[in-house]
Amino acid sequence: VIAGLVAMLIANAATIAGAHALLGVAGTRRPATDLVLLLVLRLLLVSLAVEVAGLLGILHTAGVGAVAIAGLGVLWALGLRDWRPRFPLPDAGRLLAVAVAIVAARLAWQVWFFVPYTADALSYHLPKVAEWVRAAAFTREMGLDSHATFPAGFELLEAWWVVFLRHDVVIEMAGVEMLLLAAAATHALARHVGLPSRWACLAAFVAAMTPGLQLGATSCLNDVAVAALVLATAALVVAGAPLGLLALVVGLGLGVKPTYGYALPGLVVLWMLEQRAEPSGRPALGAMAALGAMPALVLGVLGLLAGGFWYARNWLWFGSPVHPMGPGGILNGVGGPVLVQYGPSWSGLLTNLRDLLEHRILDPHAYSGLSRDVAGFGAAAFACGTIALPLALRDADSRFRRLTLGFLASLASVLLLALHDHWYARFVLFFPALLAIAVAWVARGNRWVLLPTTAALALAFLGTLKPDEISPTALRSLVDAGWRERTLAASHRVVWEGDAIGYYADFGEAYWLYRPDYSSRVVYLRAVEAETLAQEMRAAGLRELYTLTGSSRQRQVIADAERRGILRRRPPQTFYELN
Amino acid sequence: MAIPARADVVGVLIGCGVLAWRATVDPAGLWHDWPAIAALYWIVVVRSASPRAERLLTPAVMTYLLVLFARGHLPAVWRSYGWMP
Numbered sequence: 001v002i003a004g005l006v007a008m009l010i011a012n013a014a015t016i017a018g019a020h021a022l023l024g025v026a027g028t029r030r031p032a033t034d035l036v037l038l039l040v041l042r043l044l045l046v047s048l049a050v051e052v053a054g055l056l057g058i059l060h061t062a063g064v065g066a067v068a069i070a071g072l073g074v075l076w077a078l079g080l081r082d083w084r085p086r087f088p089l090p091d092a093g094r095l096l097a098v099a100v101a102i103v104a105a106r107l108a109w110q111v112w113f114f115v116p117y118t119a120d121a122l123s124y125h126l127p128k129v130a131e132w133v134r135a136a137a138f139t140r141e142m143g144l145d146s147h148a149t150f151p152a153g154f155e156l157l158e159a160w161w162v163v164f165l166r167h168d169v170v171i172e173m174a175g176v177e178m179l180l181l182a183a184a185a186t187h188a189l190a191r192h193v194g195l196p197s198r199w200a201c202l203a204a205f206v207a208a209m210t211p212g213l214q215l216g217a218t219s220c221l222n223d224v225a226v227a228a229l230v231l232a233t234a235a236l237v238v239a240g241a242p243l244g245l246l247a248l249v250v251g252l253g254l255g256v257k258p259t260y261g262y263a264l265p266g267l268v269v270l271w272m273l274e275q276r277a278e279p280s281g282r283p284a285l286g287a288m289a290a291l292g293a294m295p296a297l298v299l300g301v302l303g304l305l306a307g308g309f310w311y312a313r314n315w316l317w318f319g320s321p322v323h324p325m326g327p328g329g330i331l332n333g334v335g336g337p338v339l340v341q342y343g344p345s346w347s348g349l350l351t352n353l354r355d356l357l358e359h360r361i362l363d364p365h366a367y368s369g370l371s372r373d374v375a376g377f378g379a380a381a382f383a384c385g386t387i388a389l390p391l392a393l394r395d396a397d398s399r400f401r402r403l404t405l406g407f408l409a410s411l412a413s414v415l416l417l418a419l420h421d422h423w424y425a426r427f428v429l430f431f432p433a434l435l436a437i438a439v440a441w442v443a444r445g446n447r448w449v450l451l452p453t454t455a456a457l458a459l460a461f462l463g464t465l466k467p468d469e470i471s472p473t474a475l476r477s478l479v480d481a482g483w484r485e486r487t488l489a490a491s492h493r494v495v496w497e498g499d500a501i502g503y504y505a506d507f508g509e510a511y512w513l514y515r516p517d518y519s520s521r522v523v524y525l526r527a528v529e530a531e532t533l534a535q536e537m538r539a540a541g542l543r544e545l546y547t548l549t550g551s552s553r554q555r556q557v558i559a560d561a562e563r564r565g566i567l568r569r570r571p572p573q574t575f576y577e578l579n
Numbered sequence: 580m581a582i583p584a585r586a587d588v589v590g591v592l593i594g595c596g597v598l599a600w601r602a603t604v605d606p607a608g609l610w611h612d613w614p615a616i617a618a619l620y621w622i623v624v625v626r627s628a629s630p631r632a633e634r635l636l637t638p639a640v641m642t643y644l645l646v647l648f649a650r651g652h653l654p655a656v657w658r659s660y661g662w663m664p
Binding site: 452 | 590613614620621633640642644645651653655658659661
């Protein structure tokens with residue numbers, strides 16, 4: 001553990017140093033934008049390090065550490081040796097700094113005690129991370145969920161946080177990094193529209209306290225990463241960054257999740273509006289384009305490579321870069337309901353928008369990692385932001401209006417392309433950042449606004465102590481458990497002995513079966529009849545399988561196997577043993 | 580601060596449009612309907628053009644919306660935390 005911890009610290013220091021070195025040649029020379037760029041460059045380096053290690057079959061402590069240090073060596077050889085931070089951190093003021101410290105301490109507590117718990121993370125995000133870590137390489141096996149082949153840019157960052165310790169105790173740090181990026185990008189946007197540093201920091205804090213982002217950060221889901229990268233793209237667009245840097249962040253965003261692409265039309269609108277704006281509004285553009293052209297271009301290519309990797313893999317393995325998406329969308333089994341919508345739906349846009357404005361923005365349910373049936377925007381965005389936005393639009397200059405138009409276009413394009421289901425609102429978690437900037441704008445001129453804003457932030461803090469998916473009893477069990485054994489599997493009675501188990505369901509909590517230290521081998525069973533199921537299990541050296549009551553096809557096979565005396569059930573959960 | 584006349588008219592028209600929309604679709608009643616409250620606030624603020632009224636009315640309306648929000652949200656949080664059956 002100590003060696004893994006040291007390697008993790010060294011590798012993180014190496015990527016931060018490398019990001020600083022790259023910033024030296026590709027930076028915008030605007031402190032607020034450069035902070036965003038620094039975090040994006042760090043994400044690029046981590047993504048590339050894990051991708052290279054995964055492809056070379058050295059995805060373990062020594063291998064990833066070696067890739068990180070080799071990367072630093074390359075930067076050194078290229079003459080990029082200035083690794084010192086070259087911009088001042090934002091001045092938040094004493095009171096806000098205390099609030100940030102409290103929230104940071106709370107996040108650290110959540111990272112330490114929370115474990116992967118959301119259905120999507122357990123079913124298809126994390127099983128592939130577990131397979132990679134166990135094999136020390138990228139694997140063809142990704143699990144049985146229909147979403148398993150989705151782009152996995154965020155999983156690279158999660159793999160980074162588990163590979164050194166070979167344990168998932170701090171896996172949530174990946175999301176916390178993205179929350180930091182969202183805050184930095186909001187700060188940069190607030191600075192761009194003319195807010196002084198302290199008020200821009202307030203905007204960043206209000207945005208970071210968005211409940212959907214707060215709980216999403218520790219949920220092992222990639223939606224906070226998407227929101228952060230949308231905001232980072234907007235920050236680079238308004239700073240007049242060269243196209244190479246925009247390609248960098250677009251590549252990383254598309255590599256995390258296609259819903260990032262859903263927001264791109266609004267970012268293109270913002271870019272076009274900024275291009276048409278008076279040159280005096282963007283004084284740094286010419287200098288930046290001249291200074292950053294070649295390095296930015298190289299970084300753009302690297303970003304597109306890092307993110308495009310998943311689409312190329314799907315094209316090679318499955319014949320389509322967007323596999324399993326087809327003209328009918330992604331269905332829940334043959335002839336089943338649509339899980340992921342294909343293309344735009346105007347009626348869907350109206351339904352989503354009306355539902356968002358009339359119901360979900362009021363967050364009528366407790367917050368959850370998946371933002372089920374809530375917007376997750378929080379009280380500050382709702383009560384203060386919706387009132388502040390028109391005031392800021394009236395009083396601020398054209399930069400704020402352009403930003404608003406871009407954000408509204410992104411909101412509309414995401415709602416146009418997202419299926420109306422229980423969870424669609426988590427795809428627009430970038431939008432509250434605009435409302436946060438508006439709140440800071442209005443509060444700067446009217447300090448009374450700080451009173452309801454503070455109350456709203458307190459409400460957000462209270463509402464995000466724990467996600468709805470984790471019951472109070474389960475949380476108590478997590479706190480009481482030692483970190484090595486910490487998991488929710490026992491709370492759901494998913495308990496088994498041995499070091500290998502079969503998984504026989506189309507979806508569900510497959511990740512728990514690996515155990516937190518990835519010591520258990522999980523074999524995904526694909527048999528369609530009882531005999532072949534038994535043969536598959538024997539060939540893999542398995543005595544036991546785990547299934548779910550909702551997997552009807554598999555349950556039929558198991559029922560047949562039970563009738564024929566091939567399998568017997570082991571209570572209390574749905575475990576079955578070979579006879 | 581001076582508000583251009585055209586913005587004044589457009590602002591009021593948007594506010595009235597929102598009110599008309601809410602009058603046709605919302606069964607919950609005016610005082611529970613946040614878009615209607617926001618529209619009314621906006622019409623009053625733009626029409627009054629009084630910095631003092633705006634200074635007090637803005638945090639007041641924000642607080643009202645906050646209470647509206649908390650009434651629906653907090654019981655769900657208490658239930659989730661096991662502090663309420």
